Amino acid sequence: xxxxxxxxxxxxxxxxxxxxxxxxxxxxxxxxxxxxxxxxxxxxxxxxxxxxxxxxxxxxxxxxxxxxxxxxxxxxxxxxxxxxxxxxxxxxxxxxxxxxxxxxxxxxxxxxxxxxxxxxxxxxxxxxxxxxxxxxxxxxxxxxxxxxxxxxxxxxxxxxxxxxxxxxxxxxxxxxxxxxxxxxxxxxxxxxxxxxxxxxxxxxxxxxxxxxxxxxxxxxxxxxxxxxxxxxxxxxxxxxxxxxxxxxxxxxxxxxxxx
Amino acid sequence: xxxxxxxxxxxxxxxxxxxxxxxxxxxxxxxxxxxxxxxxxxxxxxxxxxxxxxxxxxxxxxxxxxxxxxxxxxxxxxxxxxxxxxxxxxxxxxxxxxxxxxxxxxxxxxxxxxxxxxxxxxxxxxxxxxxxxxxxxxxxxxxxxxxxxxxxxxxxxxxxxxxxxxxxxxxxxxxxxxxxxxxxxxxxxxxxxxxxxxxxxxxxxxxxxxxxxxxxxxxxxxxxxxxxxxxxxxxxxxxxxxxxxxxxxxxxxxxxxxxxxxxxxxxxxxxxxxxxxxxxxxxxxxxxxxxxx
Numbered sequence: 001x002x003x004x005x006x007x008x009x010x011x012x013x014x015x016x017x018x019x020x021x022x023x024x025x026x027x028x029x030x031x032x033x034x035x036x037x038x039x040x041x042x043x044x045x046x047x048x049x050x051x052x053x054x055x056x057x058x059x060x061x062x063x064x065x066x067x068x069x070x071x072x073x074x075x076x077x078x079x080x081x082x083x084x085x086x087x088x089x090x091x092x093x094x095x096x097x098x099x100x101x102x103x104x105x106x107x108x109x110x111x112x113x114x115x116x117x118x119x120x121x122x123x124x125x126x127x128x129x130x131x132x133x134x135x136x137x138x139x140x141x142x143x144x145x146x147x148x149x150x151x152x153x154x155x156x157x158x159x160x161x162x163x164x165x166x167x168x169x170x171x172x173x174x175x176x177x178x179x180x181x182x183x184x185x186x187x188x189x190x191x192x193x194x195x196x197x198x199x200x201x202x203x204x205x206x207x208x209x210x211x212x213x214x215x216x217x218x219x220x221x222x223x224x225x226x227x228x229x230x231x232x233x234x235x236x237x238x239x240x241x242x243x244x245x246x247x248x249x250x251x252x253x254x255x256x257x258x259x
Numbered sequence: 260x261x262x263x264x265x266x267x268x269x270x271x272x273x274x275x276x277x278x279x280x281x282x283x284x285x286x287x288x289x290x291x292x293x294x295x296x297x298x299x300x301x302x303x304x305x306x307x308x309x310x311x312x313x314x315x316x317x318x319x320x321x322x323x324x325x326x327x328x329x330x331x332x333x334x335x336x337x338x339x340x341x342x343x344x345x346x347x348x349x350x351x352x353x354x355x356x357x358x359x360x361x362x363x364x365x366x367x368x369x370x371x372x373x374x375x376x377x378x379x380x381x382x383x384x385x386x387x388x389x390x391x392x393x394x395x396x397x398x399x400x401x402x403x404x405x406x407x408x409x410x411x412x413x414x415x416x417x418x419x420x421x422x423x424x425x426x427x428x429x430x431x432x433x434x435x436x437x438x439x440x441x442x443x444x445x446x447x448x449x450x451x452x453x454x455x456x457x458x459x460x461x462x463x464x465x466x467x468x469x470x471x472x473x474x475x476x477x478x479x480x481x482x483x484x485x486x487x488x489x490x491x492x493x494x495x496x497x498x499x500x501x502x503x504x505x506x507x508x509x510x511x512x513x514x515x516x517x518x519x520x521x522x523x524x525x526x527x528x529x530x531x532x533x534x535x536x537x538x539x540x541x542x543x544x545x546x547x548x549x550x551x552x
Contacts, residue, residue, distance in 0.1 A: 027470055181363060
């Protein structure tokens with residue numbers, strides 16, 4: 001008889017396969033492709049730039065592409081696409097009950113779904129960002145070296161948070177859409193400390209601090225945190241969401257909803 | 260089992276034309292949306308802006324001197340300025356984010372679920388043509404859109420008039436009502452058609468949300484970039500949201516730039532093309548459904 005490790009590994013692989021070969025991946029490739037086409041046009045502005053003007057190109061690329069399009073749009077949408085459907089898909093399709101009857105501890109199911117979902121969010125975001133940076137040329141390569149780490153932890157935190165939503169609420173996709181499009185967009189741009197409820201705020205703060213030596217400055221009303229605090233907060237969100245989702249799945253009674 | 264026990268009985272009310280059956284479709288659809296708690300949370304969040312302006316108008320009318328400055332600070336004017344711009348237009352344009360999120364949520368509930376769970380067959384089996392079905396669904400979208408844009412704008416208009424000493428404000432600015440309704444109609448026609456087409460195609464919430472947001476956010480970034488690179492303002496027509504604003508502003512007679520005046524007819528044409536494509540797709544989908552499902 002094989003150990004639960006085999007069952008757990010199978011769960012991860014099946015989830016990974018289902019997430020990757022889904023319509024979500026295809027739909028996420030469209031905005032990614034559009035983003036890359038955008039950068040193809042965008043870089044023409046700096047085509048004649050001298051080597052010393054690369055710094056200026058980097059600063060503008062950070063503001064326009066990295067912050068506005070990658071962090072504020074692509075990252076939450078990718079996390080929404082994969083994060084809420086890892087476990088939420090089973091819930092909405094009514095197959096969660098079959099999963100819970102498997103001889104696996106419930107917390108390990110949450111862990112397995114997380115292990116399939118979050119790396120996919122990270123790899124997709126990193127892949128898109130790497131492509132965008134490569135297309136941008138020298139300024140893009142600077143951005144990749146500088147911002148890969150904040151994006152990694154941003155993707156981890158977003159993915160874990162959406163995974164938590166999937167275990168916690170009945171309609172994770174709907175709540176996820178509201179969070180990603182409304183709360184992030186609204187709270188993340190508000191003055192004062194209220195923006196700290198937005199995960200994107202920490203990623204942006206981190207990026208602004210890393211880019212500061214090269215002239216990247218935050219908008220007027222944006223008061224960034226220190227990079228160290230941002231890093232620890234994103235790590236805490238990741239681990240906290242993972243632990244909480246395992247606890248919720250372990251203790252919550254799931255009742256099959258009428259469909 | 261007797262047929263009476265199954266609650267089957269003849270219709271005893273007044274029989275009306277088939278277009279009225281669309282109202283039943285609208286009613287059933289809205290009931291599905293309203294029973295979701297998250298819709299009410301969204302509506303409450305969407306009303307924050309309305310509450311702000313509601314309070315602003317109250318302060319503006321009740322605190323002489325100070326109130327005007329507060330309204331000026333928030334750039335909310337109850338009278339059209341020299342360019343015919345006013346606070347109601349500003350309010351409706353600021354509701355864009357709310358509209359986008361609400362529609363992303365509503366797409367799968369309004370029409371996606373019908374296709375996913377094969378409920379379309381039940382609608383089309385009741386003597387409804389695809390047109391009646393679409394009309395009913397579009398009305399549901401229009402009601403939802405109107406509840407966060409047109410209705411609050413009209414309430415603000417009524418509120419300001421009520422705090423004045425006579426009825427002159429309403430009479431002198433009666434064009435505001437027509438303008439608000441016109442802007443709302445443009446939004447409802449275009450967004451309704453696009454949302455219904457996307458909902459029928461993608462069916463589930465997340466794919467609809469991904470495509471819907473990409474459509475608005477990336478098309479805005481794209482069109483601006485292309486305009487800057489080529490210097491041709493016609494690239495701005497790629498931005499659907501901007502096209503809606505451009506045409507909607509015609510009802511207020513306000514254009515921020517001369518370029519917008521020139522682009523307005525093109526924007527109207529672009530929107531008409533988008534609506535036609537979406538309606539054509541929906542029609543083909545429903546006819547195919549009725550024939551094969």
